Amino acid sequence: MAPELKLLSLWASPYCMRVAIALNMKKVQCEVIEEDLRNKSDLLIKLNPVHKKVPVLIHNGKPICESLIIVEYVDEVWPEDGTRQAILPKDAYCRAMERFWADFIDKKIFPPAYFALRKQGDEQQKAIADFYESYAILEGALAKVSEKPFFGGKKLNFVDVILAPLACWLLALEELAGINVNKCESYPRLCEYFKAVREHPAVANVLPDDKKESEHFRKLRNL
Amino acid sequence: MAPELKLLSLWASPYCMRVAIALNMKKVQCEVIEEDLRNKSDLLIKLNPVHKKVPVLIHNGKPICESLIIVEYVDEVWPEDGTRQAILPKDAYCRAMERFWADFIDKKIFPPAYFALRKQGDEQQKAIADFYESYAILEGALAKVSEKPFFGGKKLNFVDVILAPLACWLLALEELAGINVNKCESYPRLCEYFKAVREHPAVANVLPDDKKESEHFRKLRNL
Incomplete structure (x- = not known):
C-alpha cells in the first residue's frame, strides 16, 4: 500500500516549494492541501501548534514541520535508488x-x-x-x-x-x-x-x- | 593514529558547550583553543569567513561551523558503539x-x-x-x-x-x-x-x- 502523504501548503510559499521539489526528486506522490494563512485551518493549528506555519508534511497521519527538517526526513524515508535521487550525500x-x-x-x-x-x-x-x-x-x-x-x-x-x-x-x-x-x-x-x-x-x-x-x-x- | 581534532571555542558560549558535550558523549579527545571575540584570531576568520563565530570544529584540518551542524557531524563520524552513545536515533x-x-x-x-x-x-x-x-x-x-x-x-x-x-x-x-x-x-x-x-x-x-x-x-x- 502506498503511504498516505499530505502536504499543508501555500502556493506562494518558497518553504512549501522546497518540500514539493524534494518529493519530485523522490518520485513520491502527495496530496496538496492549500491553506489560507489569514484563516488557518484547525488541522494546521493542531498539527503545528508551535509555529502554526506551512509547510506541514503529514506521513501516515504523523506531522513533520519546518522545511529543512522535512526535506531531510524525505531524504531519509525514501533513500536513493534506481529512480530516486539522493538529496544529501553519504560523506x-x-x-x-x-x-x-x-x-x-x-x-x-x-x-x-x-x-x-x-x-x-x-x-x-x-x-x-x-x-x-x-x-x-x-x-x-x-x-x-x-x-x-x-x-x-x-x-x-x-x-x-x-x-x-x-x-x-x-x-x-x-x-x-x-x-x-x-x-x-x-x-x-x-x-x-x-x-x-x-x-x-x-x-x-x-x-x-x-x-x-x-x-x-x-x-x-x-x- | 587518532584524528587531529581542535575546537575554536569561548568558555562562556553555550554554543561551544554543545560541541563539548557531544564530544564527551563520544569519548573523543579534542584540543580546545580559546578565542577572544574582541580580537578574533586569523584562524577563526579564515575557517569561518561567513559568520566569523565560534564554535568551529577542525577535524583533520577541515572546518565545520554552526553548533547544530557540528553536533550532527560528530554523531555521524563517531557512531554509537559499546562506549559511544548515540545522539540522534535511527528512526x-x-x-x-x-x-x-x-x-x-x-x-x-x-x-x-x-x-x-x-x-x-x-x-x-x-x-x-x-x-x-x-x-x-x-x-x-x-x-x-x-x-x-x-x-x-x-x-x-x-x-x-x-x-x-x-x-x-x-x-x-x-x-x-x-x-x-x-x-x-x-x-x-x-x-x-x-x-x-x-x-x-x-x-x-x-x-x-x-x-x-x-x-x-x-x-x-x-x-
Missing part, C-alpha cells in the same frame, strides 16, 4: 557543508528577501543591504563549485532544494524592492543557476509564475 | 522530532535569553516576554516525555545536547533580567531537568560556574 563532511549552506540560505537569503518585499522605508533599506551582502557571499560559494550549474554540479543537492524556490521571487525583488539580481555581470553563476533551475524537471512544475508571485506581494502591500 | 520520524525541538531551542529559547541578558529597556522587556512564552512551550514538550529527566528519557539525546548549556545562564537570567526560571511550581520538569543536567557526566565538566557566567554578562553590560 559526513560533505553533509555538514550542504547543511551549512542550506542554513545560510534559510537565515541570510530568504528573510532579508522577504522583508525587502514586505517592508517600506528604513526597514526595507536595511533588508535590501542585508540581501545584497548575503547574495554576494552565495555567488562566491557557487563560484567555487567546479561543475555547473547547480550547487550539486549537474544534479540538485540539498542546498539546491532549499535555494531553488528563490527563482519565483526574483521578479518581485526587482519590481518591488529595486534589487537587480538578474544583473548577470555581478552574479554570473547565480544568473545561470536560476535559468537552469527553472528548467529542471523536479522544479519546473513547482514554481508559480513570476508575475503571479510579484502581484501577490503587491496585493499584500496594499492590504 | 527517521524520531530524528525529525528531535531536529524540530533542537531548532526551536536554537531559535526561540537562546536568542531571547541572550537579549534579555544583553539589552535594556523595551528591547529587554520584549526579550523577556518572548523567553517566557517559549519556555512554557518547552516545559509542555518535556512534560510529554514519559521517562524522566531528559528529552531522551534516562539518556541525553540531540535535544538535550542543544538545551543543556542553558543551565549556566539560569542564574544570570535571574540576576540580570529578573527571569525566575528556577520557580519549580511553574516549570517542574525543566527545574528537575537542569538539576539532572548539571550532574550528568557528559555535561558536568563542560558547564562553567553559574556565578562566573553571571559576572561575565554583568561586565559586558558595563563595557
Whole structure:
C-alpha cells in the first residue's frame, strides 16, 4: 500500500516549494492541501501548534514541520535508488557543508528577501543591504563549485532544494524592492543557476509564475 | 593514529558547550583553543569567513561551523558503539522530532535569553516576554516525555545536547533580567531537568560556574 502523504501548503510559499521539489526528486506522490494563512485551518493549528506555519508534511497521519527538517526526513524515508535521487550525500563532511549552506540560505537569503518585499522605508533599506551582502557571499560559494550549474554540479543537492524556490521571487525583488539580481555581470553563476533551475524537471512544475508571485506581494502591500 | 581534532571555542558560549558535550558523549579527545571575540584570531576568520563565530570544529584540518551542524557531524563520524552513545536515533520520524525541538531551542529559547541578558529597556522587556512564552512551550514538550529527566528519557539525546548549556545562564537570567526560571511550581520538569543536567557526566565538566557566567554578562553590560 502506498503511504498516505499530505502536504499543508501555500502556493506562494518558497518553504512549501522546497518540500514539493524534494518529493519530485523522490518520485513520491502527495496530496496538496492549500491553506489560507489569514484563516488557518484547525488541522494546521493542531498539527503545528508551535509555529502554526506551512509547510506541514503529514506521513501516515504523523506531522513533520519546518522545511529543512522535512526535506531531510524525505531524504531519509525514501533513500536513493534506481529512480530516486539522493538529496544529501553519504560523506559526513560533505553533509555538514550542504547543511551549512542550506542554513545560510534559510537565515541570510530568504528573510532579508522577504522583508525587502514586505517592508517600506528604513526597514526595507536595511533588508535590501542585508540581501545584497548575503547574495554576494552565495555567488562566491557557487563560484567555487567546479561543475555547473547547480550547487550539486549537474544534479540538485540539498542546498539546491532549499535555494531553488528563490527563482519565483526574483521578479518581485526587482519590481518591488529595486534589487537587480538578474544583473548577470555581478552574479554570473547565480544568473545561470536560476535559468537552469527553472528548467529542471523536479522544479519546473513547482514554481508559480513570476508575475503571479510579484502581484501577490503587491496585493499584500496594499492590504 | 587518532584524528587531529581542535575546537575554536569561548568558555562562556553555550554554543561551544554543545560541541563539548557531544564530544564527551563520544569519548573523543579534542584540543580546545580559546578565542577572544574582541580580537578574533586569523584562524577563526579564515575557517569561518561567513559568520566569523565560534564554535568551529577542525577535524583533520577541515572546518565545520554552526553548533547544530557540528553536533550532527560528530554523531555521524563517531557512531554509537559499546562506549559511544548515540545522539540522534535511527528512526527517521524520531530524528525529525528531535531536529524540530533542537531548532526551536536554537531559535526561540537562546536568542531571547541572550537579549534579555544583553539589552535594556523595551528591547529587554520584549526579550523577556518572548523567553517566557517559549519556555512554557518547552516545559509542555518535556512534560510529554514519559521517562524522566531528559528529552531522551534516562539518556541525553540531540535535544538535550542543544538545551543543556542553558543551565549556566539560569542564574544570570535571574540576576540580570529578573527571569525566575528556577520557580519549580511553574516549570517542574525543566527545574528537575537542569538539576539532572548539571550532574550528568557528559555535561558536568563542560558547564562553567553559574556565578562566573553571571559576572561575565554583568561586565559586558558595563563595557
